[in-house]
Amino acid sequence: MCNFTNRFLHSTLAETSDEYILSLIHDKNSQNYGFTILVQKYQEKIYWLVRHMLIDHDDSNDTVQDVFIKVWNNIQNFREDSQLYTWIYRIATNEALSVLRKKKNLFFLPIINVEKKLMESLVEDNYFNGDQIQMKLQKAILGLPPKQRLIFNMKYFDALKYDEIAEITGTSIGALKASYHLAVKRIEKYLTSH
Amino acid sequence: MNNEKKIVNEDEELKKMAPVLSGVNKENPFTAPKDYFEALPQIIMGKCQSNVPDKKWTWGIFTVYKPVMVIATVIVVFAIAIFFLFVNPWRPVQKNETDYNSFVQDEGMINDLSDIFDESTIIEAVLTESPENSSDSAIFEKDDFLMENPYYTKDDLINYLLDANTDMDNITQ
Numbered sequence: 001m002c003n004f005t006n007r008f009l010h011s012t013l014a015e016t017s018d019e020y021i022l023s024l025i026h027d028k029n030s031q032n033y034g035f036t037i038l039v040q041k042y043q044e045k046i047y048w049l050v051r052h053m054l055i056d057h058d059d060s061n062d063t064v065q066d067v068f069i070k071v072w073n074n075i076q077n078f079r080e081d082s083q084l085y086t087w088i089y090r091i092a093t094n095e096a097l098s099v100l101r102k103k104k105n106l107f108f109l110p111i112i113n114v115e116k117k118l119m120e121s122l123v124e125d126n127y128f129n130g131d132q133i134q135m136k137l138q139k140a141i142l143g144l145p146p147k148q149r150l151i152f153n154m155k156y157f158d159a160l161k162y163d164e165i166a167e168i169t170g171t172s173i174g175a176l177k178a179s180y181h182l183a184v185k186r187i188e189k190y191l192t193s194h
Numbered sequence: 195m196n197n198e199k200k201i202v203n204e205d206e207e208l209k210k211m212a213p214v215l216s217g218v219n220k221e222n223p224f225t226a227p228k229d230y231f232e233a234l235p236q237i238i239m240g241k242c243q244s245n246v247p248d249k250k251w252t253w254g255i256f257t258v259y260k261p262v263m264v265i266a267t268v269i270v271v272f273a274i275a276i277f278f279l280f281v282n283p284w285r286p287v288q289k290n291e292t293d294y295n296s297f298v299q300d301e302g303m304i305n306d307l308s309d310i311f312d313e314s315t316i317i318e319a320v321l322t323e324s325p326e327n328s329s330d331s332a333i334f335e336k337d338d339f340l341m342e343n344p345y346y347t348k349d350d351l352i353n354y355l356l357d358a359n360t361d362m363d364n365i366t367q
Contacts, residue, residue, distance in 0.1 A: 035239065043231055129223055131223075134219060135223070156220070188211070188213075
């Protein structure tokens, strides 16, 4: 029963258009309701995007909350010349990359050691249910530079199109294709050699 | 239809390019705590309404040390500048300063000499002194003063002037 309700809620949320959500948010009387729907609609996508980048649940939780607080603070200035979800994704990707940078500065370590830390937290993660090959894949992904990792995750796990990723990351489609191609090659090499 | 075709093409391309990767289960291996997504919207709304600033300040080593390093650098640069401007022992002495010191020294010397000799004798001695014959003692042999004051020889006068490092040009001026 509960599963059915959840599935119904999800399908209803997915069908709720961004225009409708924005109209609710722009109306002072329905602002909170509209924003709650927005969070419900995008929280999982944003959480998984961030979680793939930061690995640790607590870090991801903090970052997702920061992302939506930023969305709340800036939604009145949102110009509808880009789509709402690409705007939220852009905030999320910037926030995730910024957290990684902060971690690097916090430990005063080169980025490779931050990746090592992430790998350790992946191994110790209680919320990782993957098999051995999936663990190996995650380790291979962690070996990529942060932005390339982000592009790979968006393409491979979220199945976003190149033009969508281009809009989110502000990178040209050609550069994205090259980056993804290189990432795939590196991961394949890691998987075959380990 | 076109999108589906594109995805199939991309999958085939991935299979060719990375057969091991394409064989890995694409399902999300991560999980979230139970009821996490049910509670999250309320938590976020609560934070938004309590007006939590969206920028958290993290006190990392870099954020703490960067301003300190900037301040330290400014202090060091300032100290070095002060040292070179006012304290530096290797600072080249300015020409005016040398001239002044030399002048003061020479004037003192002349005053001392004037206590011993009369002015005309000194002037005459200096005027007749030249680099070529400065070591020549002949000019002093004719000097009346030396003739009248046998306690002072020409060598005494020369040594006195040399010891006091007197600039002959300044005396004549």
